[in-house]
Amino acid sequence: MAAAAAGALRAWFWNERFWLPHNVTWADLAGEPGPPGSGLQYPRAGHVLSAFPLALGIFAVRLLFERFIAKPCAINLGIQDSGPHRAQPNAILEKVFTSITKSPDGRRLEGLSKQLDWDVRKIQRWFRHRRNQDKPTTLTKFCESMWRFTFYLSIFFYGIRFLWTAPWFWDTRQCWYNYPFQDFLIMFVHHLATIGLITFSYMNNMVRVGTLVLCLHDASDFLLEAAKLANYAKYQRLCDAFFMLFGVVFIVTRLGIYPFWILNTTLFESWELVGPYPSWWLFNGLLVTLQILHVIWSYLIIRTAYKALVRGKVSKDDRSDVESSSEEEDVTSNSTKGVFSTSSNGSNRINGHVAGGQWTEEE
Numbered sequence: 580m581a582a583a584a585a586g587a588l589r590a591w592f593w594n595e596r597f598w599l600p601h602n603v604t605w606a607d608l609a610g611e612p613g614p615p616g617s618g619l620q621y622p623r624a625g626h627v628l629s630a631f632p633l634a635l636g637i638f639a640v641r642l643l644f645e646r647f648i649a650k651p652c653a654i655n656l657g658i659q660d661s662g663p664h665r666a667q668p669n670a671i672l673e674k675v676f677t678s679i680t681k682s683p684d685g686r687r688l689e690g691l692s693k694q695l696d697w698d699v700r701k702i703q704r705w706f707r708h709r710r711n712q713d714k715p716t717t718l719t720k721f722c723e724s725m726w727r728f729t730f731y732l733s734i735f736f737y738g739i740r741f742l743w744t745a746p747w748f749w750d751t752r753q754c755w756y757n758y759p760f761q762d763f764l765i766m767f768v769h770h771l772a773t774i775g776l777i778t779f780s781y782m783n784n785m786v787r788v789g790t791l792v793l794c795l796h797d798a799s800d801f802l803l804e805a806a807k808l809a810n811y812a813k814y815q816r817l818c819d820a821f822f823m824l825f826g827v828v829f830i831v832t833r834l835g836i837y838p839f840w841i842l843n844t845t846l847f848e849s850w851e852l853v854g855p856y857p858s859w860w861l862f863n864g865l866l867v868t869l870q871i872l873h874v875i876w877s878y879l880i881i882r883t884a885y886k887a888l889v890r891g892k893v894s895k896d897d898r899s900d901v902e903s904s905s906e907e908e909d910v911t912s913n914s915t916k917g918v919f920s921t922s923s924n925g926s927n928r929i930n931g932h933v934a935g936g937q938w939t940e941e942e
Contacts, residue, residue: 597856600854600856609623622781622786641726652725653718653721653722653811657812658718658721659717660716671691671695672706675691688703721811725808727800735797738797742794754791754844788844788845792841795836798832799828802821803825822887823887825880826880829877829880833870837870
């Protein structure tokens with residue numbers, strides 16, 4: 580009975596009439612599209628499993644890169660491996676912190692003040708330092724940003740290299756000619772490297788338009804990381820310049836090229852050449868939702884850039900609370916939390932916090 584239920588569930592999930600255009604079946608995609616022995620094949624569900632060992636390999640490369648390349652670069656720039664001010668050891672406050680992980684309310688503060696014979700401001704400062712000491716150091720953040728900068732820049736130019744000779748890069752109607760019977764060998768490795776972002780397009784063999792979406796979103800990622808690197812190295816003007824350039828590229832690609840190039844082909848050209856089917860609506864619904872998020876993110880970027888121009892540097896705004904770790908500062912400042920999600924499906928989130936001219940990440 581369990582096997583029958585599993586089979587029914589599998590049949591329901593992989594319903595051909597949902598995933599594929601009319602008159603196309605999974606069996607049609609099982610054969611080789613090229614001459615016998617050519618090695619060409621269409622995407623298959625089992626290929627997704629290749630992403631797991633590839634992910635482990637990329638993670639290992641990241642560890643080696645951060646240790647032997649990024650860290651020496653950071654040290655040469657004078658970035659120290661020193662964390663924020665550590666809180667004074669106190670068993671009572673540590674127990675309270677472990678239970679609530681935030682500042683206690685007024686009544687509890689008064690009780691702790693009497694119990695420890697500390698004034699309330701000292702206790703508040705202790706909790707602030709205790710939270711901050713668990714945050715990564717500037718050196719760690721620099722290494723992470725340098726890895727992301729290198730990865731995004733490499734992936735972007737890798738995509739451009741192969742898309743430059745692809746006919747669908749210059750004529751998006753080519754994405755839908757003879758769909759879904761299209762070769763995908765050239766982009767196979769590219770898809771595996773970013774399988775978490777483009778699983779839908781891969782499983783449904785929307786390979787061509789998927790590459791366009793991904794490459795377009797990669798265009799601004801490395802600029803954001805470059806701004807963070809400049810900030811960690813205390814090159815404020817360079818940081819501001821990269822951030823402004825990031826904002827321009829982000830807005831041009833997400834509010835200009837994306838709707839008039841990507842959405843135009845997925846909504847209108849695909850309708851004309853392939854016709855709608857159930858998963859077509861899901862696919863375009865996700866892309867339209869992403870466009871709505873693009874508008875929101877662009878507004879946040881423009882607001883941050885405007886305040887940067889007014890104040891003379893990328894500074895703070897009122898989107899989140901980032902507490903100061905200064906020994907003398909007792910007021911929690913409202914600082915920028917610019918959440919710039921930059922992926923083809925909105926899942927690859929880069930959280931850039933501009934706090935008083937300093938970037939912090941919250942993965």
